[in-house]
Amino acid sequence: MGKRVGIEVSLAIAEAAKMADVDVIAAYPITPQTHIVEHMAEIVANGDLDAEYIPVESEHSAMSACLGSSATGARTFTATAGQGLELMHEVLYVASAMRLPIVMAVANRALSSPLNVWGDQSDLMAVRDVGWIQIICENGQEAFDHTICSFRIAEDNRVLLPVMVHCDGFYLTHVVEPIEFPTQEEVTNFIPKFKYPLPLDTSKPVSMGCFAPTFIYTEAKKAQEVNILNSKKIIQEHWDAFGKAFGRYYHPVESYRTEGAKTLLLTLGSFGETAMTAVDKMRDEGKSVGLLKLRLWRPFPYQELRKAVGNAENLIVVDRALSFGGCGGPAYSEVRSALYSEKNHPKVVGFVAGLGGRDITVTEFENMVKRAPQIANTGAENEYEMFGVRE
Amino acid sequence: MVKITINGRQVEAKENAKVLEVCRTNNFIIETVCAHESVSPYGNCRMCVVEITTKDGKNRVVPSCISKVEEGLDVKTNSEKVIAERKLSIQKLMARAPKSEVIKELAKKYGVDSTPLPLEDHQNCVLCSLCTRVCAEVVGVNAISKINRSTDPGALPYTVNFDACIACGSCAEICPTGAISLEDKDDTRTMAWPYQKHDFKMTKCKTCSRFYAPTKQLEYISGKSGQPMEFFAKCIDDR
Amino acid sequence: MDNIGVYAARVAPKFDGLAPGHRACIGCGEALAVRIAMKAMGPNIIIANATGCMEVISSQLPATGWDVPWIHTLFENNSAVASGIESALKVLERKGKVPARGTKVVAMGGDGATSDIGFQALSGALERGHDFLYLMFDNEAYMNTGIQRSSATPWGASTTTSPAGKKSIGQKTQKKNMAAIVAAHEIPYVATACPSYPFDMMEKVKKGLAVNGPAFINVFSVCPTGWRSAVDLSVRLGRLAVQTGVFPLYEVVNGKYKITVEPSPMRPVQDYLKLQGRFRHLSENDVKEIQERTIHEYNMLKARTTC
Numbered sequence: 014m015g016k017r018v019g020i021e022v023s024l025a026i027a028e029a030a031k032m033a034d035v036d037v038i039a040a041y042p043i044t045p046q047t048h049i050v051e052h053m054a055e056i057v058a059n060g061d062l063d064a065e066y067i068p069v070e071s072e073h074s075a076m077s078a079c080l081g082s083s084a085t086g087a088r089t090f091t092a093t094a095g096q097g098l099e100l101m102h103e104v105l106y107v108a109s110a111m112r113l114p115i116v117m118a119v120a121n122r123a124l125s126s127p128l129n130v131w132g133d134q135s136d137l138m139a140v141r142d143v144g145w146i147q148i149i150c151e152n153g154q155e156a157f158d159h160t161i162c163s164f165r166i167a168e169d170n171r172v173l174l175p176v177m178v179h180c181d182g183f184y185l186t187h188v189v190e191p192i193e194f195p196t197q198e199e200v201t202n203f204i205p206k207f208k209y210p211l212p213l214d215t216s217k218p219v220s221m222g223c224f225a226p227t228f229i230y231t232e233a234k235k236a237q238e239v240n241i242l243n244s245k246k247i248i249q250e251h252w253d254a255f256g257k258a259f260g261r262y263y264h265p266v267e268s269y270r271t272e273g274a275k276t277l278l279l280t281l282g283s284f285g286e287t288a289m290t291a292v293d294k295m296r297d298e299g300k301s302v303g304l305l306k307l308r309l310w311r312p313f314p315y316q317e318l319r320k321a322v323g324n325a326e327n328l329i330v331v332d333r334a335l336s337f338g339g340c341g342g343p344a345y346s347e348v349r350s351a352l353y354s355e356k357n358h359p360k361v362v363g364f365v366a367g368l369g370g371r372d373i374t375v376t377e378f379e380n381m382v383k384r385a386p387q388i389a390n391t392g393a394e395n396e397y398e399m400f401g402v403r404e
Numbered sequence: 405m406v407k408i409t410i411n412g413r414q415v416e417a418k419e420n421a422k423v424l425e426v427c428r429t430n431n432f433i434i435e436t437v438c439a440h441e442s443v444s445p446y447g448n449c450r451m452c453v454v455e456i457t458t459k460d461g462k463n464r465v466v467p468s469c470i471s472k473v474e475e476g477l478d479v480k481t482n483s484e485k486v487i488a489e490r491k492l493s494i495q496k497l498m499a500r501a502p503k504s505e506v507i508k509e510l511a512k513k514y515g516v517d518s519t520p521l522p523l524e525d526h527q528n529c530v531l532c533s534l535c536t537r538v539c540a541e542v543v544g545v546n547a548i549s550k551i552n553r554s555t556d557p558g559a560l561p562y563t564v565n566f567d568a569c570i571a572c573g574s575c576a577e578i579c580p581t582g583a584i585s586l587e588d589k590d591d592t593r594t595m596a597w598p599y600q601k602h603d604f605k606m607t608k609c610k611t612c613s614r615f616y617a618p619t620k621q622l623e624y625i626s627g628k629s630g631q632p633m634e635f636f637a638k639c640i641d642d643r
Numbered sequence: 644m645d646n647i648g649v650y651a652a653r654v655a656p657k658f659d660g661l662a663p664g665h666r667a668c669i670g671c672g673e674a675l676a677v678r679i680a681m682k683a684m685g686p687n688i689i690i691a692n693a694t695g696c697m698e699v700i701s702s703q704l705p706a707t708g709w710d711v712p713w714i715h716t717l718f719e720n721n722s723a724v725a726s727g728i729e730s731a732l733k734v735l736e737r738k739g740k741v742p743a744r745g746t747k748v749v750a751m752g753g754d755g756a757t758s759d760i761g762f763q764a765l766s767g768a769l770e771r772g773h774d775f776l777y778l779m780f781d782n783e784a785y786m787n788t789g790i791q792r793s794s795a796t797p798w799g800a801s802t803t804t805s806p807a808g809k810k811s812i813g814q815k816t817q818k819k820n821m822a823a824i825v826a827a828h829e830i831p832y833v834a835t836a837c838p839s840y841p842f843d844m845m846e847k848v849k850k851g852l853a854v855n856g857p858a859f860i861n862v863f864s865v866c867p868t869g870w871r872s873a874v875d876l877s878v879r880l881g882r883l884a885v886q887t888g889v890f891p892l893y894e895v896v897n898g899k900y901k902i903t904v905e906p907s908p909m910r911p912v913q914d915y916l917k918l919q920g921r922f923r924h925l926s927e928n929d930v931k932e933i934q935e936r937t938i939h940e941y942n943m944l945k946a947r948t949t950c
Binding site for chain 1: 770
């Protein structure tokens, strides 16, 4: 049995990577990810982990070095945030298309300009289509658990895809939480030894990242798509195994007090916990409100979401990112389109809130629930509303 | 074609191919001193030894450069026996060329730090005979020979016939320890072998005035190809 | 070793890491350079290739021309990918997860990938001291995309984005001196090479691969398509570039400069320029300017070898 430790979540993520016995870490510092990589560097410097820490000169090179390292067959970990994730952007596509099982913690942060280092999910939504498995964490324990479990998912030969573990910057990364640490033995038993099927190896030369003209590119992309779609049930398989081993079970969509709820809130990430408090309060007041939390962002859990929504009348999606000039926040658009073909789908209402580190309070969730029926019946001017804008 | 196993991996090989050749085409790395693909094998340095087990169970350590493949042969390129044998070979090479950087590097790789054998420094020559082989088989002038070689201290490892030599530099290029050198200065090419040295005259290009090749080499090529010497009055860039 | 040929060439390694049948243009100096480099390096290497001609001509799916482990990811990141490979090999060998084979890591890229877009990644990898060899195949413009100028394009050359016209001489800036910039990183080995001098080049590649730490070689790669020169002149153009002093061959070993092929007597630059369409528009005065600058730069280099 492990023990319960009070620790900053960033450090816990680094400890998780250490327990996973990673071989190579290539990272570039950026707020609010710094504590993760600082601790990682410290662990390596103290000899607590036999690994190579590559202090690269940019995030673009961080992810590029991860490509090389993973392709050589090394278990590879990195972390970034906001602008860093954007600088990596083109490299992220390569990692997934070449099926390199890199695990990356992302301390979600707002994007410039104006400069803002605090948490929101603009960076996360901008890398929606890069082909990575993306998991959104709600609290420190989840961040720790998913960092460990993601190595097992990524390196499964049926999956072989990179995984992003998203944690809200500051709201998660910089808070101290009580976290259940398993023993090293338990973790070692849980993650099988990494053996990349076709690494860069001089005894058996392979060419990776070849040039694909039109006649074969579509087929390559189709194969990639089938691969990530198929990964969904394997992800659940590993989450179930994790539950069995450590007693904490995870699902693509988590439901909280949704029984018979007419109105459902849907959140991604750390604000789920505030929303839970709000739901408790409203339920105590006799209101028929429940909460859905989207944990698996890619591959998108269509069926699970449809099932979880059930017969609710209104569904309120709270986005912490904007899609400028689009038809609503990114999560809102996706959720709405996922439900569109359902016969009895609820009215879906979108709010964008909590940008650049601004808090979303219990009262604000209550106000969203109050405002939602109006929008649902009359429609908002722009399909969605930005919530809590000071005028 | 025959099927053989190298370090547990099955590979196909041409009949009568040498084991070393097959290992190398399949990307198994074996470092050698006296083996070179352009000349016939010699089996002298014994760095290429491998452990083989035949189909009927005979097991031995053999130099792979002169051993032929056969159906069902099992080859180990890095077994304990092989490493032990190579360490011995390195000690012999160290005794012959104690100052050679190449041999020192090899010794470092195998963790050999000294040799119990008496040192007999022949100016970096390890007696691998690559120079004699290349001169006879590739160039065809037979200028380097083993004549007068003996166990006497101070005896020449090889004798160079300066009349036959055309200063083409093939021996310098192929020498694994850098014991043979070539230097061009103005109208002279100086070739130096262990204990021997000779200057050769260079031909000057009529157009650009560069000394571009040893005159004897041009004469030799002219003789072989039938091109008149006037053809070689200009360098390749001005022809 | 620059002046041996005919016979010594026959003892060059027969290993062809880049298989025949690739899609390079006729007379491609870069394909020749890669083949020569591969002969010197042998099969115990892993290559990280930048996007460019070399990647496109050699790796079109479903075939590959490479007989060594080879990876291409993006344009500007081959140094970073090489860093990752080198670090991975180091730790995997240390942990006993792969056998220690002494495998070396090589990064390859064109002049655009190296001196422009991948400059930062290269500088980072050099500064971190990874044990790898960087080969910059310098054909003096972005040839793969259609002969656009790069920072390695020489003054006066006409390219598609620095065209010569009534108001322009073509490329208005001088060629970026990559070898000197890399040497400023104080790495153990820096050199310039040219496949027209194959023995000199093979020796340098071997040295670069053997040193412990980063090594960099700027390989002059004649491009008949981009330079508008006859396809049978590629090897000669390389030799003329060296003999005119336009592209001197030298090495910098632990900071010490040494010219490996003396261009003596030095030919006039016109010998080199007149064979190329990209310089056809130059006036006598322009050529004179190039001549003066070439001699000036060669003397500067020469001065470095004596200090």
